[in-house]
Amino acid sequence: MSKVKYYYDSETLSYRKVERKKGRTFGAALIFIASSALMGLLITIAVFNSGVDTPKERKLERELANMSLQFEMQEKKLDQIERVLANVEERDNNVYRVLFEASPIPNDVRLAGFGGVNRYKNLEGYDNSALITNSAKRIDQITKRLVIQSKSLDEIAKLAEEKEALLKTIPAIQPVQNKDLSRVASGYGMRVHPILKYRKMHNGMDFTAPPGTPIYATGDGTVTKVGLGSGYGKMVIIEHGFGYKTYYAHMSKYNTKVGRKVKRGEIIGYVGNTGLSSGPHLHYEVWKNGKVVNPVNFYHNDLTPEEYDIMLAAAALENQSLD
Ligand SMILES: [Zn+2]
Structure with a gap:
């Protein structure tokens, strides 16, 4: 609490209180806040530059490193899944579909992405955005390829059923016994x-x-x-x-x-x-x-x-x- 100051008024012949001007009080407060903020900033800069992390920061860093590692592993798994899927697709096109006289599904249909709106907008603006967006895109594409592959197998199953019926019905023997073909x-x-x-x-x-x-x-x-x-x-x-x-x-x-x-x-x-x-x-x-x-x-x-x-x-x- 600040001291109350008095002065002697020669006109009224009495001591009177010295009134503080409002502007001055505000100015003092401003200086105080500014200097505190500056101090705080300096401390923060000092702490950051000194390389000393807070425990919370260290925990976050560990989590980030762990997640990066997991993402790398996930990318490798995606590589593997894509290889296996490509192999299934190739066999589907070149063996199963050919066998049942279905035309192969063109690659641009199998590998088509998702057009239109940016589905990955919510993943933008982070340090690892590119990595996460890429993973999300790959998973979406794999999902779509699996749907196409699954539909293809449904179609082939139907064709196989028809083929079985066809094999039973199609004329396939001689109409009279003719073992020596002399007839x-x-x-x-x-x-x-x-x-x-x-x-x-x-x-x-x-x-x-x-x-x-x-x-x-x-x-x-x-x-x-x-x-x-x-x-x-x-x-x-x-x-x-x-x-x-x-x-x-x-x-x-x-x-x-x-x-x-x-x-x-x-x-x-x-x-x-x-x-x-x-x-x-x-x-x-x-x-x-x-x-x-x-x-x-x-x-x-x-x-x-x-x-x-x-x-x-x-x-x-x-x-x-x-x-
Ligand atoms: Zn005849």
């Missing part, structure tokens, strides 16, 4: 018609066999016709799905009904000589998506590569068909 009488292509006697497109393959020889469904499917066909005589048509149909003509007897589900190898009728036919035989056709195709390519369950060559040669002979 192949005429192939697909331009042939002289045995009755009309001029060259004409022969839409199928002829297998000679005694009347009554069993005829087999060449793939799983549904019987859609059992009856007479123009020129075909007594015939059966099976629809296999996936765009495939097979025709069996000139039968003597049927062994199936329209609407019946048949399995590959099931007897659907017997060899005969009905319709435009020059002798007992089976005329066999394969159709794909509404177009007749060469049946010679649809015996893969039956033939070894060598037998296939023999079959090809026999089917290629430009002989007269039995029709």
Whole structure:
């Protein structure tokens, strides 16, 4: 507390208190605050420059060093994850997708980043911003690549399921027993018609066999016709799905009904000589998506590569068909 000062007033002949001016008090306070602040600043600078850390600072420094180390380790793990993922993606594109006839997923789709707004803005402005942002970006990209890869595998699983169904239904055996391949009488292509006697497109393959020889469904499917066909005589048509149909003509007897589900190898009728036919035989056709195709390519369950060559040669002979 400051002293109270007095002075002698010669006019009133009395002692009076000396009044302090407000401005002066404020000035003194200002000087006091300024000097304290300066002192504080000097001490702070001194402490910082002396290299002496407070315990709290030392703890923070340790934590920072630890985090940096963890980030470095994390980056190495990310390297490893990216390598494994790249390998899975490569196998997916070059093996699995190729196997199931799916087009490969282009790299620019697999590796596409996130466009638009800056998703990493909140990570800006720190000493380690670049490192942390880079890590965050890599993790985001890995996540996206995993989603794409997972979808690709879903697609392949579906294709594999379809492939299994396709393998069961696609025509894949000879329609009559023909172990020594001696029954192949005429192939697909331009042939002289045995009755009309001029060259004409022969839409199928002829297998000679005694009347009554069993005829087999060449793939799983549904019987859609059992009856007479123009020129075909007594015939059966099976629809296999996936765009495939097979025709069996000139039968003597049927062994199936329209609407019946048949399995590959099931007897659907017997060899005969009905319709435009020059002798007992089976005329066999394969159709794909509404177009007749060469049946010679649809015996893969039956033939070894060598037998296939023999079959090809026999089917290629430009002989007269039995029709
Ligand atoms: Zn024929």
